[in-house]
Amino acid sequence: MISMKRQTKGEFAFEIMNGILMLAICFITLYPIWYVVVNAFNDANDAMRGGIYWWPREFSLESFKAVFNSKGIMTAMGVTVAKTVLGVLVHVLFTSMVAYAFSREELYGRKLYMIIGTITMFFGGGLIPTYLLIRNLHLLDNFMVYIIPAAFSFFDLIIFMSFFREIPAGLEEAAKIDGANDFKIFLRVIIPVSMPVVATIALFHGVYQWNDYFTGMIYINNPNLQPIQTFLYRVVAQSSSNQMISAMPTGVSKNITSQSLKLATMIVTTAPIVVVYPFLQKYFVKGFMIGSIKG
Incomplete structure (x- = not known):
């Protein structure tokens, strides 16, 4: 008993x-x-x-009818969905490829690259040098400003590396015997067996892309390229809500106020990620456990 x-x-x-x-x-x-x-x-x-x-x-x-009748918010929602999907695909592919190379002991200069990458996790150039760099790359008022600067993260690289090191070396050796090169091994062997970490990083970066308002606020002046979070920021912090009300068709805006429009906009912008996150939360736990010490 x-x-x-x-x-x-x-x-x-x-x-x-x-x-x-x-x-x-x-x-x-x-x-x-x-x-x-x-x-x-x-x-x-x-x-x-x-x-x-x-x-x-x-x-x-x-208030919600007024929000969905606003052309600006629907355009911003489309931009956010596009940059989230494309940003996740580019980020996962590029970061995982670099991480796979870093996980190989035979990579020449690997320790030096790790030191340089680690420094970038704690020190940055600052906003003004970054803005000048973005301007010189002709990414101001360009949709790719959401994608290219966020294509790589050294923190995510470390997570990928920790997982790749646990993959049995026999899988790569068998693929090499069959005549596969490094690129084919990465796409056809490594990625299929690494879906847990791929899903983790995709979720990490997807949440970042969806919630990012700062990039659109600093580098985007074209209202047709601003994401939903930047749109929300301008509605809450500026007089955009009054402008939206004045632009509504007759009969739509008579029962709304600037405050109700702000609240409805906040819900519309945050609801998708709030609904999706509970179903994907387990990947966050896996992401933090990847590479941990096993007893």
């Missing part, structure tokens, strides 16, 4: 207090999000009276 160890009063009290503390932290974390959702789904004019905390007092979708 399995004996159950009885808890002391102190242990029981600790668990109770720990549970209460965790619930309080969850509430403090989640309630602001819930508050935004409740007020966004409430009638805009009624929400101006205040007093809405737990549930919409007068349910309305007018």
Whole structure:
């Protein structure tokens, strides 16, 4: 029989207090999000009276209709989806190729490259030199400014390297006997058996690309090339919401305010990644466990 160890009063009290503390932290974390959702789904004019905390007092979708009737936000959403998909593909392919080369002990100058790469993780040139570099590369107001500068990450390279080192050398040797070169080995052998780390890095970079607003704010002046997060920043921080309201067709904007439009825009921009993330969270755990010391 399995004996159950009885808890002391102190242990029981600790668990109770720990549970209460965790619930309080969850509430403090989640309630602001819930508050935004409740007020966004409430009638805009009624929400101006205040007093809405737990549930919409007068349910309305007018603010969301106004958001989706805005040409700017739909264009920004398309830019975000395009840069996220293309950015993930380029980043994963380029970083994994460099990591595969770095994981080979026979790479000449490997230690020097590792030192140089490690330095870049802690020290950067700063915003002004980076801006001048982007300008000289003719990437200002260019869609590729989202892709090229983010094509490589040394931190992600380390994660890839840790996984590649665990792949049995016999797989590569067998492929070489069959006449495959390094490029074919990488594409047909290494990548197929490395899907866990590929999914991890893809998720890492996908979240970054979706949430990145700074690149569009600094390097993009063309409104047709700004991503959804930059659009949200300009709506919240500037007077764009009033401009959106004034540009709405007659009858669409009569029941919305600049505040309700900001709240609805925040939900529309964050909802996709919030919905997708719980299903992919396990890859974050795998990503942090890759390369860890095994007991």
